[in-house]
Amino acid sequence: MTTRNPEFLPVELTSLHADSWTWPFWEAAASHHLKAPRCTSCQEFRFPPAPVCWNCRASEVDWVELPGTGVIFTFTVTRKPLLPALSDVVPYVTVVVDVDEAPGVRLVAQLVGQDPETVQIGQSVRVEWDDIREDLTIPRFTPAD
Numbered sequence: 742m743t744t745r746n747p748e749f750l751p752v753e754l755t756s757l758h759a760d761s762w763t764w765p766f767w768e769a770a771a772s773h774h775l776k777a778p779r780c781t782s783c784q785e786f787r788f789p790p791a792p793v794c795w796n797c798r799a800s801e802v803d804w805v806e807l808p809g810t811g812v813i814f815t816f817t818v819t820r821k822p823l824l825p826a827l828s829d830v831v832p833y834v835t836v837v838v839d840v841d842e843a844p845g846v847r848l849v850a851q852l853v854g855q856d857p858e859t860v861q862i863g864q865s866v867r868v869e870w871d872d873i874r875e876d877l878t879i880p881r882f883t884p885a886d
């Protein structure tokens with residue numbers, strides 16, 4: 742059994758409810774690739790994935806591989822555990838990241854590997870994949886440097 746990073750939020754709090762529109766994201770994540778859907782008609786990224794493009798109403802998408810880097814758009818530091826299972830991981834940081842090379846694509850994830858008191862909007866980050874279960878890999882972010 743591998744030892745989990747003590748910063749990571751507890752596995753038992755993670756559940757996945759993928760559907761046919763979001764499944765390609767999780768399938769790519771399982772092989773440690775970050776992908777987002779882009780409209781084949783107008784080239785707008787459509788994230789979160791949706792059946793119809795909000796720009797041109799087309800339905801077809803290409804799943805585009807992205808570099809896995811980005812910039813913190815905003816963040817919050819949780820200092821009080823909202824559940825007993827979180828008491829060992831506070832304080833923890835949740836970030837909203839503007840993903841590089843995909844205008845409009847923002848991911849919400851945990852930031853690890855950095856003192857919560859030093860996190861800044863505009864900071865460069867990169868995705869790090871966490872195989873939390875045999876059937877589920879989730880993104881987290883770490884400082885890019």
Ligand SMILES: [Zn+2]
Binds near residue numbers: 784
């Ligand atoms: Zn479109």
